[in-house]
Amino acid sequence: MVMDIRLARIDDRLIHGQVATAWSKATGIERILVVSDTVAQDELRKFLLKQAAPPGIKSNVITKRKLIEVYHDQLFDHLRVMLLFEIPQDVLEVVEAGVDIQSINIGGMRFLEGKKMVTNFISLDKSDVQCFLKLADLGIELETRKVPADRKNDLIQLIQKEKMMP
Template identity: 75%
Template structure:
């Protein structure tokens, strides 16, 4: 797989992803990696409807991504991977899916989470997953759209004193 963008955004496919990111990355295919969405036929249908007509999309489980990666099925295909959480990204990386960089686009606020930007809220589990990804040498960059300046997520986490060392 020619992974052009790996993005964490709990909305998965939406306007920004469908237009700005697909154009900026030149992708041919979007793989939404979510066990929950893959087992929800309505959600799968809606996510596919949000995909631009020129791009193929699939909603798959984490295990299916691992199998595809190992099989070489999409070798040479320009792909965007979309995840809802850093824990899901960490799980596939630990299973052998090679990622260089992860873009963090949106993680909504809920009870127990702390806002680190106006569109990213993290709890301790999120922070621990991001720390493990960073320790594996994976770049963690924050941008909503390609034109935004890259911000290092680990710097934001340190600034907000979310690391419990």
């Protein structure tokens, strides 16, 4: 057996109100794993993210390598987790290394120079689009929702509609 990934989410804000309340309740998770090499090296951000976890839910900030190591560890069998990522490139890296993710919720990717808004909460550049296309080719569902009650939208359809296909 392996850990029970209830939700894999890309949200550059990581743990915040929506994640802490709506998603943790809707998914019945026990632990939030923030997967980011950058954040794992930032003691202040790690501390703040641990404080932001909802009551009764543990949170850890780990590197991509650490997730790949613990994914198959018997210690984590059946552990109900939410994986939080900042960027799609990190998701692709762990998936290609053997972490089985069936669906990815894209919750928030802020606008930066060089990116194009595809929804009011998701901005993408060419690198992001290529990454999402690779994930889709691997059979992974890519759905956009801020909160569980929102209607699921297919990210690839949004990319096509915005004429961002390579």
